[in-house]
Amino acid sequence: MYFRQWGELNRLHALPENVRVRLSRLVAQDAGPDVVVASAFAHVDRATAYVFTPAGRTVAATEGARPVLARQAVALLADGAGITVSVDSDAVSPYERWHLYLPEPGGTPPRMLHEIAAILARCQESRARRRAAEHQAADELGTLLFAPGAEVAAVEGALRTCGLPAQGPYRVIVAETGSQRAGLAEGALTEAVAHAGPGRASVGRLPDGTAFAVVPETADAAGGCAEFWPLVADCEPSVPLHGGIGSAADGPQDLNGALSEARYALASARTTAPDSSSVVDSSSLTGLDTLLTGIPAEVRTAYSSTVLGPLLDTRNASAAALLKTLETFLAHDGSWARTAEVLHLHVNTVHYRIQRIEHFTGRDLSRLYDRLDLWAALLCRTPSATSDPRARSSTSPAR
Numbered sequence: 001m002y003f004r005q006w007g008e009l010n011r012l013h014a015l016p017e018n019v020r021v022r023l024s025r026l027v028a029q030d031a032g033p034d035v036v037v038a039s040a041f042a043h044v045d046r047a048t049a050y051v052f053t054p055a056g057r058t059v060a061a062t063e064g065a066r067p068v069l070a071r072q073a074v075a076l077l078a079d080g081a082g083i084t085v086s087v088d089s090d091a092v093s094p095y096e097r098w099h100l101y102l103p104e105p106g107g108t109p110p111r112m113l114h115e116i117a118a119i120l121a122r123c124q125e126s127r128a129r130r131r132a133a134e135h136q137a138a139d140e141l142g143t144l145l146f147a148p149g150a151e152v153a154a155v156e157g158a159l160r161t162c163g164l165p166a167q168g169p170y171r172v173i174v175a176e177t178g179s180q181r182a183g184l185a186e187g188a189l190t191e192a193v194a195h196a197g198p199g200r201a202s203v204g205r206l207p208d209g210t211a212f213a214v215v216p217e218t219a220d221a222a223g224g225c226a227e228f229w230p231l232v233a234d235c236e237p238s239v240p241l242h243g244g245i246g247s248a249a250d251g252p253q254d255l256n257g258a259l260s261e262a263r264y265a266l267a268s269a270r271t272t273a274p275d276s277s278s279v280v281d282s283s284s285l286t287g288l289d290t291l292l293t294g295i296p297a298e299v300r301t302a303y304s305s306t307v308l309g310p311l312l313d314t315r316n317a318s319a320a321a322l323l324k325t326l327e328t329f330l331a332h333d334g335s336w337a338r339t340a341e342v343l344h345l346h347v348n349t350v351h352y353r354i355q356r357i358e359h360f361t362g363r364d365l366s367r368l369y370d371r372l373d374l375w376a377a378l379l380c381r382t383p384s385a386t387s388d389p390r391a392r393s394s395t396s397p398a399r
Contacts, residue, residue: 015115019043023119027126033060033098036123040116044108050101051085051120052077054235055228057195059098070195070231076101083117091128093187095235098124135186137161138204141214145172145259146206155252162202162214169217172246172258173225174210174266175279177239185211188241192232196224210263214255217248226279233277242269243279268293288372292379300380307377310360322360325353330375334365 015023019040026036033051037060041047051059054077056070068076076082077099085098100117102108141158144150156166164170175189186203189211193201196215203213215221222245233241244266246258261282269280271293285291292300305312311326313319325343329350332338340347354365363370 014109014111015040016043020115020119023116027119027122030126030130031123032127033120033123036060036120037062037116040119041108044112047108048103052082052099052101053096053191054099055095055191055195055231057191057228070228073101074231074234083113085117085120085124087121087125087128090183091125093184093190095184095188095191095232131190134162134202135204138202138212138214140204141202142204142206142212145212145255146208148256150256152253155255159202159214159252163200164202164214165216166252168249168251168254170249170255170258171215171217171221172212172249172255172262173215173221173243174206174212174259174262175241175243176210176266176270177236177241184236184239185241188232188235189213189243191235192225192229192243193221195228195232196221206259210266212259212262222281222283226281229279230277239277240273240275241277242266242273244269245279245281247282264294267296271297288376289379292376295380304377304380307361307363307373308381311357312381322353322357325350326357326374327378329354329365330371330378334371 023036023040026039037049037051041049041062048062048065050061050065050068050073052068052073053059054074056068056073056077058068058073082099082101085100087097098120100113100120102113105113137158141155141162144155144158159166173189173193175185175192177185177188186205190201190203190213193203193213193215197218197220199216199218199221201213201215203211206212225243225245229241229243233239244262244264246260246262246265249255249258265280265282265285268285268290269278272278272280285294308323310316311319311323325339328342329335329339332342336347336350339345340350343350357363358365361374363374365371365374
């Protein structure tokens, strides 16, 4: 590609001195990338330029440039079309790195493009330093929301410090990347909420290390975040990116509850897709099978062991037969005949096995509550209920 023709750089043109000085002054004044790009290409006839993130978000573009869909931008970058804006690896996460792209680069010397990319790098580093202070304010907000019983006035003050409106509605979104390096989840979440809409968002870290964001619900923040989550996750395909989205919070007094919902949805995402990236909207947890995925694995295992008891003894062939009978009986709404048909048993054998199940579990399978206890215990086994055909996809918002 033309961007890689390093051997030609020395005999091609660089930025005019007056343009270089103007761009340096803009960066020193904390001008945004849109202003820098507009000024950098103002002297180049009919030049169209974009700045993309790895997830395909358009950070800046020259005036009159046609909009580029995120997936199209990702495909362009995957083909090597673009200059990576090189910044300090610790200052900017791999989810947010900028790439300078020109659809028709022939009229712009490669050396000039690399100089513009270097100036954009200074611009991004400046924004990263400024955002570090914003993250500190967000961390303080997260500390308030993490502990129940925070005073509403204190939360309102923290929201204002973060540049957020003191009144809702809001959305709370959380994310984590497991044991990967610090700051990775915050970078991914920053990119995801930026994709969701142009509104202001506050991204920080909770006391337990989980990344979180509070976003004004001015648009479909939840749907937008879920839609672009796979694109963001693909920026680091070896790192599972899990997320959870809480329901809309009407005001500051509801943010603690919204955070709890988001964290529960995050636990569900980890359970349903431990080794791959996913985001779960709490509003999609509408069935017992999906609801249970948000409960910690240790609690699910303990509940299943307590309720099912001897039926989980894998060394006992008769226990395995009883467990299979119980699964089939409950899956077919307690029908003796259908259970017998599916298992190729006589109905009297089914009756006998159900009696044995009731003996071992202390439950009466003629009672709805006892059936629900046993069904929940079956769903809580490891692996979890993700194999249930009714379970929703964890990478999609509620439908």
